[in-house]
Amino acid sequence: MTNEISKSTFTIVPAVDIVETPHTYVVKLDIPGAQKEKISAAIENNILNVSAVVERFNDDQESDTVKEYKREFSLANDVDVSTVDAEYENGVLQITLKKKEQYLPKQININ
Amino acid sequence: MVVRIHNPISLFNEFENLLAGFPTAKTAERKPQFKASIKETNEAIVVNVELPGIKKEEVKVTFDNDVLTISAERKRPELKENEQWLRNEILYGTFERSINISLPVNSEKIFASHENGILHIVLPKAEEAKAKQIVIR
Known part of the structure; x- marks a missing residue:
């Protein structure tokens, strides 16, 4: 009763949540x-590109399944691409994109 | 060609069944469904369940009467007044999955670990369930 599954590769589009706060966009992906x-997470030409490879190993430590997570996001003009923060915890990748200074809500002083 | 439909209502039922397989607009009824893989090795049954975004403390695993049950809750993040959803594809809510283990296992030695959003459970087979090499004389 052994299951012989040959090596296979799947491409998966991870589910995403995006929340906008006054100063940031928070992107969460299930990986x-x-x-x-x-x-890997990279920004090029205002496109955020996220990809990850998840391998599953059999008892002989050979990889028998490869899952490839891939997703692209076009970023709005207000994203400051120079300060991007990403962390991975409990299988969720969280990317925080800051808004550019000139797009932030401003308090206007009344003289 | 004449197509006879003996029970036209049954068509509606079939359509309803088809629809049930799709995510519907009734988001309140959508529940997270996590993927599991189950593997049998010479020594054990190995179960891996994808539980992204769930902390170790939020997962419950029980084994009772040959049934392995995994339950968890993924809490929906609460947004502050000045925050808004731009996209919400991740499903939140409670989740439960039961897996019938058809082989006798040593329930005292079940081992579970949790890493990077994967719950990994090893159920060692009971002696009588292990494959035996028969010596040919």
Whole structure:
């Protein structure tokens, strides 16, 4: 009663939550089972590109299944691409994008 | 060609059943469904469940009468007044899944760990369930 499953690769579009706060956009992606080093997040030409490779190993420590998570986001003009923060915890990748100074809500002083 | 439909109402039922397989607009009824893989090795049954965004303390695993039950709650983040959802694809809520383990296992030695959003459970087989090599004389 052994299950012989040959090595296979799946491409997965991870589910995403995006929350806008006055100063940031917080992007959360479900990427269960990844090692931090196997996750990449990059911004190029105002496009945020997230990808991760999750491998599952069999008893002989050979990888038998590979899951490839991939998703792209077009960023709005108000995102400050120079300060992006990303953390991975409990299988969720959280990316915090800050808004540019000139787009932040301002308090106007009344003289 | 004449198509005879003996019970036209049954068509509606079938359609309803089809619809049940799709996420509907009734978001309140949508529940998180987590993927599981179950593997049998020579020594054990190995179960891996994807539980992204759930802390170790929020998962409950029980084994009773050959049924392994995993339950968890993924709490919906509460937004402050000046925050708003731009997209919400992640499903929140309570979740339960039961898996019938058809082989005798050593329930005293069940082992569970949780890492990077994956719950990993090892149920060692009972002696009588292990494959035996038969010596040919």
